[in-house]
Amino acid sequence: MTIATRAVGIDELRRAWCAVQEGQFLLPRPTERETVPRPTAPAVADDRTWHPGETVLPVVGCLPQAGATSLALAIATHEAPARVIECSPPTASGLAGAATAELGTTSSGWIVGRRDQVHLARPGTHHRDAGLLPLPDDAATGTSLSVLDVGWELGQLMALGGWLSATVDAAPRVVLVGTATVPGLRRLETTLNLLDPARAIVAVRGSDPRRWPHELTTAMGPATGDQHRAGRWVVVPHDKRLALRGIDSKPLPPALVAAGREVLRHVSAAGHPQRGNS
Template sequence: PAAPRGPTATPGSSPQPCSAFPCPASFLIGIDAAGNPCRFTELGNTGHGWRRGTRDRVLIERPSHGALTPADLPIPPESDLNLSVVDVARPAGAVLATESWLRELLVGGEPLLLVTTATMPGLRRLETTLALLADHRNVSSAVVAVLGPRLARWPGQVRHSTGPRTSALEETGRLVAIPCDRRLAVTGPDTAPLPSAVVAAATTALELMPAADLKSPAAPFSARKGSTPR
């Protein structure tokens, strides 16, 4: 996810109010699908192509209608919250291929958190994504959350799947292992407290990310194309 106005946060664990913008092609993936729907408070349409709801202290804004391509996503509204998270929820290649605010956010140098798994396919996809993004932006400050065991406990096959860009991030301490939790794997995040080990790992990732200052995730794009919804 690219994160304007600050680094990323986990729904239900944020120390401060924050907003999240899931941008999936389907409503069934990404932040929008996390957790038990009964724990989600629906606030209704914003009138600008987004539906708004809350989960704990997280304001979640998701598209009112399906968006098959990034260009189909409506311009996000401005926010006065100190932290916004955009869940890209699409392959980087698909985002880069289409002119949209999501593409400009991804290539514009805003704080970037990539998420993968500690598996051979996961690390190969990570290296491919880093190489693709490196043609458009500096990826040396990206943070990678890796779901799985501590890096020192990776199996040899997984370790050998690490590419040069991934290794460079590891050398600067920008790979963060996120421990697997059986309950979360089944239920997803909800209003129950997150496991302390998960919170500690997420805090580490948060502290590694630089801050930004955008009123909207689409601010650079809106400056060229027109005003941002309020």
């Protein structure tokens, strides 16, 4: 980097030296009771913990377009009355066209809608990280389950504060959604290594691992292989219509809802999901 300089005359140097000698350039030192003022952070609400009354099941996509949102909706559809809380930014929403009835925006900033007995909530504004998400509103009367479509990379989420990170960290069961591809299995393995494996239920979009080609079976990491051998594994079918059009107001494919039912069977077999942080 080049710094521009100018010539300094003898008279200017002499005046500067005299000013130093007279103490004109000395900064006042704080006394014992004084402190140098520092910039203050914006005030943040003290209570950032979510206290839902219903059970909560987080669903984490291990990579983009893994199908986490559609599986979260399938789980809620099977367990209805239930709701899906999508936590990804509005620009990445998979539920924008999912409601059969839009119910507006709540005072806390969530856009809410409904499809049959499943209520939907998604952020109305963009937040630079998950720690800034507003707390979800209370669930509708009779809601048995809130499915969290986490929508953030798990490592990034765990490094942040906020109710979403705390909820995922406290949940007894977390559904990890991957794809039957080499990159998908790599990301699934790294995500599994961030969790206690006993908490994870793996859902992989594609065929049963027994039908995988050799290059896929060899891409399965140790933690992923342990999940399959332990039976904490759900095969999620690939649906061409969903892949092409995304989630709309039409009913979900029955095979996908069946996969959601299978996820809940594993959750029930392992113990109930979280019922609020009280």
